[in-house]
Amino acid sequence: MNEKLTNNSHSHAKLDVIKEKSLNYVIKTFDHDLSRVSKNILKQKQFTDKTFGNTSLISVPITEVTKQSKKISIKMPYIDGLNGSDIILYSHRSNFISFLSFIESYFIESFKKIDYKKIDSSILLKKIDDIYSNMRFKISISERKITSSINKTKNFTIPIGDCHGDFTLDNIIMGNDGRFYLIDFLTTYLETPLQDFVKLKQDTVYGWCVRKLSKSDQTKANVFFDKIKALPILKKIEIEYTREVKILNLISLLRIAPYVRDKITENWLSYHLNKVTRDL
Ligand SMILES: Nc1ncnc2c1ncn2[C@@H]1O[C@H](COP(=O)(O)OP(=O)(O)O)[C@@H](O)[C@H]1O
Numbered sequence: 001m002n003e004k005l006t007n008n009s010h011s012h013a014k015l016d017v018i019k020e021k022s023l024n025y026v027i028k029t030f031d032h033d034l035s036r037v038s039k040n041i042l043k044q045k046q047f048t049d050k051t052f053g054n055t056s057l058i059s060v061p062i063t064e065v066t067k068q069s070k071k072i073s074i075k076m077p078y079i080d081g082l083n084g085s086d087i088i089l090y091s092h093r094s095n096f097i098s099f100l101s102f103i104e105s106y107f108i109e110s111f112k113k114i115d116y117k118k119i120d121s122s123i124l125l126k127k128i129d130d131i132y133s134n135m136r137f138k139i140s141i142s143e144r145k146i147t148s149s150i151n152k153t154k155n156f157t158i159p160i161g162d163c164h165g166d167f168t169l170d171n172i173i174m175g176n177d178g179r180f181y182l183i184d185f186l187t188t189y190l191e192t193p194l195q196d197f198v199k200l201k202q203d204t205v206y207g208w209c210v211r212k213l214s215k216s217d218q219t220k221a222n223v224f225f226d227k228i229k230a231l232p233i234l235k236k237i238e239i240e241y242t243r244e245v246k247i248l249n250l251i252s253l254l255r256i257a258p259y260v261r262d263k264i265t266e267n268w269l270s271y272h273l274n275k276v277t278r279d280l
């Protein structure tokens, strides 16, 4: 159990499973960017449960927060079940069908509760500037190239509304109790369901969760990714917000750069950033 958690972890956080009175708990400890971490914890705590038809979606409850001077730990129940990439790679087809229908409902619901807002491109440019100043490895795309492309569009129409913030397949757990659970929430510079849309693309279009796996596992996953990409609601979002999605998608990929710690991820990111930038 512990091994699975550690292998899946990309952030700096440390994950442990402990047993208390025959129940399993996950302890996640952060030692970076603690003010941001506190906001993320709050976001997970404040998430309102949702019901779609006969499935329900909740955020995994955080039952304890321990703050030390340079660390924050959270405690939450260990959810028995499968995360999104387990479902795609190792699970029965019927689980995938439920997962697919969950994804569809999630986006239909998120896009019901939005307010359109025209935002100035300066919000996006500021974010890009932040990312470039925290960069840990040299990427071949210059900040200027990106900003000049963004500057071609003065105003962006963004559907403002709730989002998870890091809606990758590994942050979704399909519980053995039939419920869906979200973990690892992230506050963003722009709260829009489009953030969840581009994070999902990070897996289904660019193969984030399978980047370290064998070619044959990647091929297998692609069959499922294609089915997710074909969901009518996702097609609709892509068409309706083409320009906004392109920019948020690029920023979302760029945001990975400050956390890159291995060569596979570095190559993966460079390759896709180049492609996405060419397509702006
Ligand atoms: N409460 C939990 N119950 C079951 N599995 C969990 C739980 N929390 C984390 N995991 C597993 O560990 C992985 C990494 O946890 P996560 O909180 O997303 O860390 P990271 O910040 O490294 O992405 C998840 O993808 C999931 O498979």
Ligand SMILES: [Mg+2]
Binding pocket: 170, 171, 184
């Ligand atoms: Mg995660």
